[in-house]
Amino acid sequence: MKELRILYLYPDILDLYGDIGNIKVITYRLEKRGFKAVVDTYSINDDKPDFESYDLIFAGGGADNEQQILSQDLIKYKEDIKKAVDKGVFFLLICGAYQLFGKYYKGVDGEIIPGLEIFDYYTEANPDRSKRCIGNIIIETNLDGEKVKVIGFENHCGQTYDIKSTFGQVLFGNGNKFNDSSEGYMTDNVIATYLHGPLLSKNPELTDFIIKKCLKRKYNEDVELEKLDDNFENLCRNQLFERFLENK
Amino acid sequence: MKNFFVILFIKGVSFFLKIFGKNGGNLPGKLAFKLNPNILKCFKIDCPVIAVTGTNGKTMTNNCIVRILEDDNKRVISNLEGNNMETGIVSTLIKKCSLTGKIKADYLVLETDESYVPIVYKDLKLDCLVVLNFFRDQLDRSGEVESLILKINEFLKTYDKNLILNSDDPNVSRLAMANPENKNIYYYSVDRYKFATDELREAGEGKFCPFCNTRLKYKYYQYAHVGKFICDKCNYGGNEIYNLLENVDLENRSFEIDGTTYTTKFNSIYSTYNFAAATTVCKLYNTDLISMKNTLENFVLNNGRLEKMVINNNDTIINIAKNPTGANVSLRLVNEDNEHKEILFVLNDNIADGKDVSWIWDINFDVLNNVDRIITSGTRAFDLAIRIKTSNYPVEKIEAYTDIYEAIEHLYEKNTKKYVITNYTATQDTRHKLMRFKEKCGDK
Structure with a gap:
């Protein structure tokens, strides 16, 4: 039986906005097709994980003060994580995790939380604490040449700059900054984004894209994914596209 | 404008709203603030002011305290309809005060929104603050839980009156340290109940x-992050309990305090915590215990909070769930009931609900005991259907209808017990449509 090994970073700390749903959706879509999902977790005080041995590494968003506690822990593994990225392990990073993988995060009072410096972008908090990018968001991304709309919910005060390759173009919502045209960061094996929702819950095509990518790398073959019953997902997408794109 | 005229004018407005069948809610208070921003300072209050705050259970706890006091022959003024922000509180006070602003009562009991505690009680002299719990709730509206706690903590730094705290919520009992000089701290707690777990089962805060900053150790979890916890490093959590509920028996809806058994109409662990808070207040203010026992036996709420109806001959239980913890305790109730049943879950994403519905992924749908079908409805019916499907509940047993009335019609196609779970703005809408459907069925 084919399997994917997933490492879920700090599930008990980066646990806001239902980001855990991403793991549930991936697991669901793997198991429905007879594949196995092995989900390991890592958090503070656990043994050091073998990052390179995983097919997919996931981390979500958390509360500000808890995020500070863990950034000191995460930075111990900077080199190991960098190696895993270079080796092609797929990284899915949401919100706080997206920021932590960049150069740094500059808070409202100017304090700098150093990032892992794995990617070149950096994030600065919006000076007005009460102003956050909050709301439903729809972007258009390019998955292996196919244009796909991705829908989620953003809630961040961080404004992320210096993005070399974006995850998608904003059709509705803010993106990396207030009123930005681009959202997130994407390379061949990385998707880093502000989209909660959780991201994968309403975007089955994106989920399958990630699954396919991971399976291809692991088994060195194109794995054909069986079609699933996405009736609710399609109804949900159509309803929300109509609501946010057509009444814009 | 003179306060006299402000009060007279607002009383008039409230009266007209009533004549035209509008409940008013916050509107009179809003107007009063426009006319006099310091309106809260104008009331003459001689009786103790008791405030109830926290994420979940404010209305139930508040109304229970009021009922116990009233049954003990006390005159009580309260915002029983849950208008709990500063404007709602002012509306209540103006409606009930004399033209000179005098409040004639033995107690003023006010359900108060968490973020408004520092604002309202800067001007109203508080005699007792009851803090129930802090859970993640509408993150897109109120921000992180932590910033809310810090606001109340800041307010408590100069507060030295009665402070009643839930000892089993680490986010609440920490407030005792806000003012180390305050000797009037009273903790309540509930002993381990039958369905408590060794591991965290539902989304929780304050790890x-x-x-x-040391990770807290739990002996057990009652629900969400509420349970017996201790910090190994600094011993945080070892509180002396003023009011302890023991021998909690949900099947018989009973618990014990100081050796006396109390029976209620509620059978959930979180309503037990609300009773723990309410009885602490009454113990502190020396309410007659026999009268309290009677009150608790008869106390019910008819506002979509564990409300019971019979519709088309089917027992129906309605419960509001505004956040993951609310939904998880509702599902606990479903699971602790062995009868076969169907669920209607209504999820809206209006502004008052919070536009972000991702919290439904923090609801634990993994175990559903004898649930034959789940119908989802509301503006986000499909999001909910996806969520439930992903928990591996059979997809053919899930139906989604954005129209609430249509969902209700489908719900009563089959004769079984029904549980109706609704989020904030969905609650009244669903209740009204249930009643309309009930009438159509010819039920009395």
Whole structure:
């Protein structure tokens, strides 16, 4: 039986906005097709994980003060994580995790939380604490040449700059900054984004894209994914596209 | 404008709203603030003011306290309809005060929104603050839980009156340290109940000690992060309990305090915590215990909070769930009931609900005991259907209808017990449509 090994970073700390749903959706879509999902977790005080041995590494968003506690822990593994990225392990990073993988995060009072410096972008908090990018968001991304709309919910005060390759173009919502045209960061094996929702819950095509990518790398073959019953997902997408794109 | 005229004018407005069948809610208070921003200072209050705050259970706890006091022959003024922001509180006070602003009562009991505690009680002299719990709730509206706690903590730094705290919520009991000089701290707690777990089962907050950042150790979890916890490093959590509920028996809806058994109409662990808070207040203010026992036996709420109806001959239980913890305790109730049943879950994403519905992924749908079908409805019916499907509940047993009335019609196609779970704005809408459907069925 084919399997994917997933490492879920700090599930008990980066646990806001239902980001855990991403793991549930991936697991669901793997198991429905007879594949196995092995989900390991890592958090503070656990043994050091073998990052390179995983097919997919996931981390979500958390509360500000808890995020500070863990950034000191995460930075111990900077080199190991960098190696895993270079080796092609797929990284899915949401919100706080997206920021932590960049150069740094500059808070409202100017304090700098150093990032892992794995990617070149950096994030600065919006000076007005009460102003956050909050709301439903729809972007258009390019998955292996196919244009796909991705829908989620953003809630961040961080404004992320210096993005070399974006995850998608904003059709509705803010993106990396207030009123930005681009959202997130994407390379061949990385998707880093502000989209909660959780991201994968309403975007089955994106989920399958990630699954396919991971399976291809692991088994060195194109794995054909069986079609699933996405009736609710399609109804949900159509309803929300109509609501946010057509009444814009 | 003179206060006299402000009060007279607002009383008039309230009266007209009533004549035209509008409940008013916050509107009179809003107007009063426009006319006099310091309106809260104008009331003459001689009786103790008791405030109830926290994420979940405010209305139930508040109304229970009021009922116990009233049954003990006290005159009580309260915002029983749950208008709990500063404007709602002012509306209530103006409606009930004399033209000179005098409040004639033995107690003023006010359900108060968490973020408004520092604002309202800067001007109203508080005699007792009851803090129930802090859970993640509408993150897109109110921000992170932590910033809310810090606001109340700041307010408490100069507060030295009665403070009643839930000892089993690490986010609440930490407030005792806000003012180390305050000797009037009263903790309540509930002993381990039958369905408590050794591991956290539902989304929770406050995993770290607020004083030394060490991970908290739990002996058990009652629900969400409420349970018996201790910090190994600084001993945070070892509180002396003023009011302890023991021998909690949900099947018989009973618990014990100081050796006396109390029976209620509620059978959930979180309503037990609300009773723990309410009885602490009454113990502190020396209410007659026999009268309290009677009150608790008869106390019910008819506002979509564990409300019971019979519709088309089917027992129906309605419960509001505004956040993951609310939904998880509703599902606990479903699971602790062995009868076969169907669920209607209504999820809206209006502004008052919070536009972000991702919290439904923090609801634990993994175990559903004898649930034959789940119908989802509301503006986000499909999001909910996806969520439930992903928990591996059979997809053919899930139906989604954005129209609430249509969902209700489908719900009563089959004769079984029904549980109706609704989020904030969905609650009244669903209740009204249930009643309309009930009438159509010819039920009395």
